[in-house]
Amino acid sequence: MQQNTFRLGDIQPGRNPRKYFDPVKMAEMVESVRQQGIIQPVLVRPLENGSHELVAGERRVRAAREAHGDDYEVPVVIRVMDEFEARSLALIENIQRDDMAPSEEAVSAAEIVGLCQGDRDEAARQLGWNRAMLDSRLALMNCSASVLEALNTRSIKLGHAELFAAFTKDQQDKLLPVVVKEGHSVADLKKVLERAACALSAAIFDKVDCAGCQHNSAAQAEMFGESIGTGSCTNRTCYNEKTEKQLEATATGLRDEYQTVRIVRPGDNHTRIQLVADGPKGVGSEQAKACYACQNFGAAVSGLPDSLGNVYKGQCFDTVCNMKKVAARIKSEKATEPATAKAATATGASKAVAPARNDKPGAAAPEATAVSESERVKAYRVALWRKALRRDIGANQELVRQYLIAIVATGQARCISETAFRAFWERLLDDKPPVSSFGKAADAAKAATPLAQENLIVAMLASAIEGVDVPYLTEMCRHHKLDLTKYWKLDKAFLDLITKSEMKVMADELGIRAAMGDDFKKVFAKSKPEVIEALLSVKDFDYDGKVLKVLKF
Incomplete structure (x- = not known):
């Protein structure tokens, strides 16, 4: 980070979330800048084209431009950051100023929630707010544009806007002029809401x-x-409870199909985006295929008054990642444009074919192209590796000694699971191991039979396998050339972890689709439990010796 001065006209405008600038306060700042200049530097970031973009200091820049014009040399702090860091910093810098309108705070807070992947607790922490204040501001995101503008210009109070947010936008636009013209109080509007909301x-x-x-x-x-x-x-309580149950029932019905299903609320505006391959917001066809298997891909159920209960499929719930993928696709296309243009000229091509668009909200999403590595699948996979490795090595005393020595030599002795070893001890010696006395433990080991001592050494290795971290466990499996086909066969426990769409990918990989023939399509029209039962009972299909790629190390 460095400090410098730039000509005001050479600084590109940023994405300031503030829309309303109090005329009186701006006039005071213009006069101050005219007399004393800008004392506190503004924050800018360098762009790829060599220019600099404003990140924080919009009011100072506006005041300086009015007071001195574009040739004024403004002090700047240059900080290298990407677009998303710049957006987050600009939002938080503005929102922490006490003169920002609640409606602008709402818009900014919603963007920060999007940058935090919908984690409202993390967004509240970054903003320095409590959760109640964050939720209160985010509720304003359901206000119509005219209501937000009225709040910006102080034509209505915050209490009015919070009540308006419970109406549909059409209802808000009809009520707003009446409230403003006749000067209705917040209490008056609350009575209207109680009559109309349910x-x-x-x-x-x-x-x-x-x-x-x-x-x-x-x-x-x-x-x-x-x-x-x-x-x-x-009875508003009963009405709301029944509405919530229906929303949850709709979401539950989608969870067999999609990795992520969320009920979206006011303020969740930036937590999801329709995933498309082509067009200005497309990630590219190859990237889209990968996205379909991502844990952040799924469906949204609307909890908003204007679209209550509507389902939007094919949603990406990591908007930051999506924006980066879109930017990467655009950058890649620009890099290939000269070569493409040259090739088109050489062949006499005169017309480009426009890419297909698939950005219609709610459009059915393509099916998964891989079984996604969700946290649940990862946990299942690691548990499989530990269990298989323990079984494969346990019967070979020579290997047990070699591997135990290697574990200690590589500093992994600390990873021996005390809980696991104590359980083995109790099972083998039919007694609890001494907790703190070395002498008692040594005497108990001495009294054990040679076979029991050998089994305790095996138990030490098994406890180490249970305790080492995943990268080290992976290295052990690879060195041992562990054959998972001896220890895994498709089961209900695994199928419960994946969606029906992913089951089709799995069925192709294992050869189940081919074995089921024409029955395959009919089966997948049924519920998930029925699909699982059918996949595990295919006539004449040999399940042994087949391991999915997602389970391999």
Whole structure:
């Protein structure tokens, strides 16, 4: 990081989240800069084209431009950072200033939640807020543009905006002019919300039980039939509970198909993006194939008033990674443009074919092309390696001694699992090992039979295999040339860890699809438990000797 001065006109504008600049305060700053200049440097970052982009200090730059023009030499601090670091820093720098409008705080906070992959606790920590304040600000993200603008210009209070957020955007735009013109209080708007928020016509849950319910506002007049469509629920707690259950039921139904399924709430605007291969936001066809198997690929269920219960498939829940992949694709295409243009000229090509677009929200996503290495699959795989290695070595006393010596020689003796070894001791000697007395432990070992002593040495190695870290365990498996085909066969425990889409990839790899023939498609139209049962009971299929690539070391 270094300090310098740049001509104001040579600094490229950044992505300042602040939209509203108080005219009085800006006038005061312009006058201050006119008299004293800029004392505190602004923060910029170098770009690939040699120019510099503003990261923090937008108000100072605006004031200096008005007071002195583009030729003014402004003090700068240059810091090398990528686009995402710059965006995060700009957001946090602005949001921590006490004169930022709540609506602008909401927009900035939502972006930071996106940069944190939807982790609201981490976003709150970065912002220096408590979780309640973060959630309160993020709720404003469901406000319509006109409501946010009214909040920016202080035409309505924060309490109004927080209530507006519970309405659909159409309802907000109809109510806003009335609230502003007639000066309705927050309490007035709350009464309107209580009457309108639980309309049964908009409910996504089964309303059969609502027909004769005492909390149905239409029930007093008509207890059955069309009255349901025009009534409202006066028991908001019950209404919200039923809505949440329906949202969760919808999400549960998608979890057999996708690695990640989330119910998205107000403020989750930047936590997901439609994954597409082509177009301005495309990651490229090859990268897209890899993305389909990623743990951050899946579906979103809307918990927003305007789209309550809607399902959006083919979503990427790591927007930072997605943006980087898009940038990499664009950079790669630019690098190949000269060669492509030259080839086109040489062959007389005159017309380029536009790439296909697949960025329609909610479009069905392509199926997985690999079994993803989720945390659950990784844990299953490592447990398999440890178990197989213990069994393969345990019967060979010579190997046990050699490997135990190697483990101690490479500083891994500390990794011997005390819990595992004590369990082996208790099983072999039918007694608990002494906890702190060396003498008692030595006497107990001496009293053990030669066979029991040999088994305790095997137990030491087994305990070491249980305790070493994964890279060291992988090295042991490779050195030993461990044959997993002797210890693994497709089972329900593994199939429970993956989606139905990934099961198709697995079935191709093991040859199950070919063995099932025409029945394969019919089976996958069924529920996940039925698919698992069918995959484990294919007639005349030999499951032995087949190990998936995702389980190998």
